[in-house]
Every structure is written in structure tokens, then in C-alpha cells.
Amino acid sequence: MTSSDELQKRRSSAVARGVGSVINSYVDSASGGTLTDVDGRRWIDFAAGIAVTNVGNSAPRVVEAVRAQVERFTHTCFMVAPYESYVAVCEQLNALTPGGFEKRSALFNSGAEAVENAVKVARHATGRSAVVVFDHAYHGRTNLTLALTAKNMPYKHRFGPFAGEVYRVPMSYPLRDGGLDGATAATRAIETIEKQVGAENVAALLIEPIQGEGGFVVPAKGFLPALRTWATAAGAVFVADEIQTGFCRTGDWFACQHEGVEPDLVTLAKGMAGGLPLAAVTGRAELMDAVHVGGLGGTYGGNPIACAAALAAIETMRELDLAGAARRIGTVLGDRLRAVAARDPRIAEVRGRGAMLAVEIVTPGTLTPDPSATAAVSAACHAAGLLTLTCGTYGNVLRFLPPLVISDDDLARGLDILDAAFG
Template sequence: MTPQNLPQERRLLTEIPGPRSRELLERKLSAVPGGVGTTLPVFVTRAGGGVVEDVDGNSLIDFGSGIAVTSVGNAAPRVVERVRHQVGEFTHTCFMVTPYESYVEVCERLNALTPGDHEKRTFLVNSGAEAVENAVKVARHATGRQAVVVFDHGYHGRTLLTMTLTAKNMPYKHRFGPYAPEVYRMPMAYPFRWPTGPENCATEAAAQAIDQITKQIGAENVAAVVIEPIQGEGGFVVPARGFLGLIADFCRENGIVFIADEVQTGFARTGHLFACEDEGIVPDIICTAKGIAGGLPLAGVTGRAELMDAVHVGGLGGTYGGNPLACEAALAVLETIEREGLVERARRIGEIMLPRLRALAGRHDLIGDVRGRGAMIAIELVKPGTKEPDPAATAAIARRCHAEGLIVLTAGTYGNVLRFLPPLVIPDHLLEEGLTLLEKAFSAHITAVQGG
């Protein structure tokens, strides 16, 4: 049974966006700063399974999951049930004032489920950016070092420090400086764009990064390396196999804290509970958010006990971190992933999507690369016959998808990646229909360009 008994079908009653959504958009423009953008200005009334329903009665296929947040589905039944009960008991006490069991239980579950069998500690915050920032705080405190290493195309958030860690200027960093000190950026093992080809990518990128760290910073000065096991906003870049292991080995050999930013990749999204598991990587600290609580604001920082316990009392925390409603939601999410087999379901989504996208790439040389794992899939668009990014075509095809009732997102350092993050509970028929709509969008774009 889907939440609210929403029919799992695409239904277009008006143009997209419809008249009521356009009215609300005018209100938004007069009340909300223009810097808060909107990918698709349809105002939502209900959502569940694989669909989002808007104020005009349209039902759209969801290939976005609120940017990988509603992986277990929107208004997922177990989440609704636990949150509904909790809101009637109490909504907030601040865990640092008078604690409650659900916070502890979430931490226990994350300690048990994240990679590695070493002793761990977890604390809870509100967002992915806050998790990454706190992970760096822990690493600096525990090591007594200051430098932080990140990678090209990476995205880690919008706070001062995480904006500094993020690679892309527009729209995330433009004119928001000055930035935080002691952050150093290294080359990423980006197979599609590696100069000597994908077969050399892992070893060469790791060698370059290690050489630069050694010469320019000094390994003994580095507190942490922060990396996404699969990059998110940077374009769903899947590092060449072996790269993560080489970097993790270097960190271990030099007393550097290896921080995995699994904000977008965590909680079954990639066909593992955590993306690090694909290559057997065991991070010293792992940051989680997005899919952790079914849409409620929550994030976790889980790390080796000796690192986490090094911080003095009062050095970690926040007023809303680990809100009781969000904790109940997180426990419901973990239960849903396990009981509904959503790790395996993510793999099945990849098995459906990847062959069709590769076939689409075979028909359209506008697609330079198809990549991803599980239900975290992307296609990179280029000018035919080259690797030159084509952000204009990417935006145009996304608009065509939106107009036909398919929610897709763009990404990438160059703005030329279409990324797909369907809810893990999306039924197969909607997944297939969404892919058909994408194929039609490509054909219509090519026809329009040739006709022009």
C-alpha cells in the first residue's frame, strides 16, 4: 500500500507548471530571496511511492527523491507512524539538556551498520554540511593538525568551511569569500576525463594527489582527507576503482583521518548500505544525512571511538541536533530498508536503468558517459564527437522531461550531467515509463536542433 493510497501513475491535467503553481510561484518570488532557486516550480500537495502530486492535480514521476532524501519513499508508512506517535509525546528537550532513548538508539544503529568492526561513537546534527564540518573539527582536535585535503569536483555543503571544501564556484561559492584557511584541493580520479584514459586513472590520480600532499603540505600537517565515495553535485563521478583504497592507505600510513562524505551515497542508495562497502573501504569517520530520516532534518557523524572521545565535553553538539522526531524517523528508515530489501532493490534499479541508458548513448553521441551504481545513475552530455561539456543541451533536455511530468535533476562541475535518484520504492512500471520519457526528450531535442 502506498502512502495516502496515491495512484502510482503519471497524470497530466494541465501544462507544467499549472496555473495554481504559477500563482504560488509569484507569491514565492515576492516573499523568498531570489538566491533560493527552484528546479521545477510545481507546488506539491502529496507524494509517495514513485510520484509527486501538485496543486493542479498533476502527478509526476519522481527521479529526484528530493536530492536522494526520500529513498524509502515520501511519507513512508513506518516513518509516518513513528513520527506521528512521537509528536504527541514531546517534540524537543535538547539532547544536551535532558536526553532521550531514540537518540542513543540511532547512534547505536549507526555504530553497528557503518563499515568496520572497530569501536565507534556517533553524534547527531541537522544537515550534511554540519556533519562534514563537525567531522573536520574532530579530526583537527584529535590529531592536533590543521590542514584538510579535498578533491576536484567535490561538494560538501554551504557553510563557510564546507563551502571552502566544495570545488565549484557557481553557484555555491561565487562572491561569498573569503574562505576558510588550510584547505587544499587534489586531482580526482575522474575516468571519463582523465587525460591518459580510464585504465590509468586510479594509480595516476592517487600518485599525483599523494605527491602534491607530500610536497606542498607535508603529510605530517594533514588532519583529514575528505572525499565522497561517489561524488554528488560534482556529477556522480565514480572514482576509478582502486583510487579510494590508495588514498585510504596513504592516510593510514601517515596518521591522517580518512573522512567519507556519504551524505548523498548513504542508506542503500548505491546498492550497498554505504558506498564505501563496494571496495571494502573502512573510513575513520563517516558523515551521513539526506536518506537517513525520510525527509526530516538529521545527520550523523560516526567515527573511531578514540577520535570521537578525544574532544572535550561541550565541544560537540547543537540545540536541534538529533531532534526526537527525526530520530524516530531514522529508526523507521533503517527498519524499512531492512524489511523491504531496499539495498537489493537499489541494485535492481541500476540493472533496469543502466542498459537502457547505455542503449540511449549508443543512439545519441550527445551522451559522452553513462555511470553510477545502484539507484545513483547519471549521464554526461557533451558536444558530439568531443568531450566538451554541453550544459545548454542538458538544461534543454531536463526542461523537456519536466514538461512531460518527469522530475530529473542536473549536476556536474560543468552543468552537463543529468542525474537520476529515484525513490528505492518506485514501481518498475514508473521507472520504465520515466526512461521512455527521457528517450523521447532526447529525440525531440535532436529533432529541434537539426530543424533549427
């Protein structure tokens, strides 16, 4: 078998330099909460493909469903010759997402594509153009979603000019905004919108219930409900980007449910289809149906193989109660992280919800970000066989996203490696 070193050499002459990887080991197989590389090294997975393989890699139901679908047909394009599985996925999403109102869904390929289409729906339905987003937000890598994304390097640097009519307002970031309560932080954001944009111009207010790439920032309690109330009064579409937080990751099916927030539209992807590319916009029927026939779609959107995988993944989440599993993982992971924080003054905060937790690393005694220390801890984890990710506007957040089916033994071993990496 070709070694990782050999593959790395081949990569350098075949793959564009702008495509990065966290580690230089090449995966041969994966299951549950572990990966095995081509050199036979076993890795404990605290990344889950960036919150994608919530049901684990090669989940049995997903494998069976994909195999059966491949044997039947691989593609017709739903816009040309439709099929039942697309409809079935939409039915599931309409039932699962927050809100007791009538809903419709449309399927796409990626989270960025879902976000772009949510903006299209909001603009079309309201007749307005302004989109409000938040500091530290991440919404994708296409031109419009880069305009929505806050972080310059590596995402936006020298890729402009970007799409217009996007306005950024302050996020609730308790560690860095003086501990403002949710209502006060929301008032600050709303005043900025009303002064700089005008409520009557806002088509959509787009927010991650817990920010992902921005640093797993959990807004203060009350922030999201206050924004939801304002959006309703202003006639703006409240869009929850649940691409990283969705499908049991935070201990409920969707992160909005922790505060009883019912978005007008929800963008979905990542954990939905067990590792296959599938995304969606789900929301109020009157909004989704406002778009003219042919205005939504795409050649590969709702591919039948991905739809089969999604139906199997959702059934696996129900059968195994992966929302409950996320809560259990969060308790174990959170307890260990807080124990490490108690002895290591570089950790300014342990935060997150369910199996979506992070630590923010700073210069001791300050809130000055320390990205080099963060990278060093992550590198120490990699050297010991634990796959971890960094994130955050300042590059100083270490985030943890284990598959929700990770075994107790693998979780414990991973935490031992992490503990040792902090020294």
C-alpha cells in the same frame, strides 16, 4: 486550492530570490516514487529530494513513528534532557557503517553540519589543521564547507573569504583524466599532498566515494583503497562523505563497502530519516571521544522526531531490502541509458552505481561539455512530467536518483519519458 501560478506570484514577494527551485510546480502530496502538484498534475520522481526520500515519501513506518513521537514530546535538546531515540540512532549507525572497530556517533541537522563537525573531530584528535579535498567535490554551503566545495557558481560566487587550511588535489575522473587507473590517479593525488601540504600537516583527507553534485564521478577502482592506505600511514583521518551515497542508494548500505574501504569517520545525512532533517558523524571511538565534553552538539541536533523517523526508515530499508532494490533499479536504468547512449553521440558516458546513475553530455566527437543540451533534455523531461536534476562542475551531467521504492510501472514510464527527451 491555490494554483502553482498563484503560489509563484506569492513567492516572488515573499521568498529571497537566491533560493532557487528546479520546477515551478508546487507539491501538494507525494508517495512512493511520485509527486502530485497543487494543480493535480502527477510527476514521476527521479530526484528523491536529492537522494533524501530513499524509502519514499510518507513511508508508512516513518509516518507512524513521527506521529507517535509528536504526541509524546517534540523537543528537549539532547544536551539538556536526553532521550533514548538519540542513543538508539547512534547504536544503529555504529553497527551499520563500515568497519569492525568500536565506534561512536554524534547527531546534527544537515550534511554541511556533519562535515564541519567531522573536520572539528579530525583537527582536535590529530592536533593538525590541514584538510585535503578533491577536484569537483561538494560538501555543503556553510563557510567552511564552501571552502571544501569546488564549484564556484552558484555555490561560492562572491561569498568569500572562506576558511583556510583547505587544500584541493586531483580526483580520479576516468572520462577526463585519460582513463588513469586507480593506483596511478591516487599516486598523483598523494604526490600533490606531500609536495604542497606535507603529510605531517594533514588532519583529514575528505572524499565522496562517488561524487554527487560534482557529476556522479565514480573514481577508478583502487583509488579509494590507495588513499585509505596513505592516510593511515600519514596519521591523517580518512573521512568518507556518504551524505548522498549512503543508506542503500548505491546498492549497498554505504558506497565505501563496494571496495572494502573502512573510513575513520563517515558523514551522513539525506537518506537517513525518510525526509526529516538529521545528520551524523560516525567513526572510530578514539577519535570521536577525543573531543572534550561540550565540544560537539547543537540545539536541534538529533531532534526526537527526526530520530524516530530515522529508526523507522532504517527498519524499512532492512525490511524491504532497499540495497537490493537499488541494484535492481540500477540494472533497469543503466540498460536503458546505455541504449540511449548507443544512438546519441552527445552522451559521452553513462556512470554511477545502483540507483545513483548519470549521463555526461558533450559536443559529439569531443569531451567539450554541453550544459545547454543537458538543460534542454532535463526541461523536456519536466514538460512530460518527469522530475530530473542536472549537476557537474560543467553543468553537463543529468543525474537520476529515484526513490528506492519506486514501482516498476513508474520506473518504466519515467524511462520512456527520458528516452523521448533525448529525441
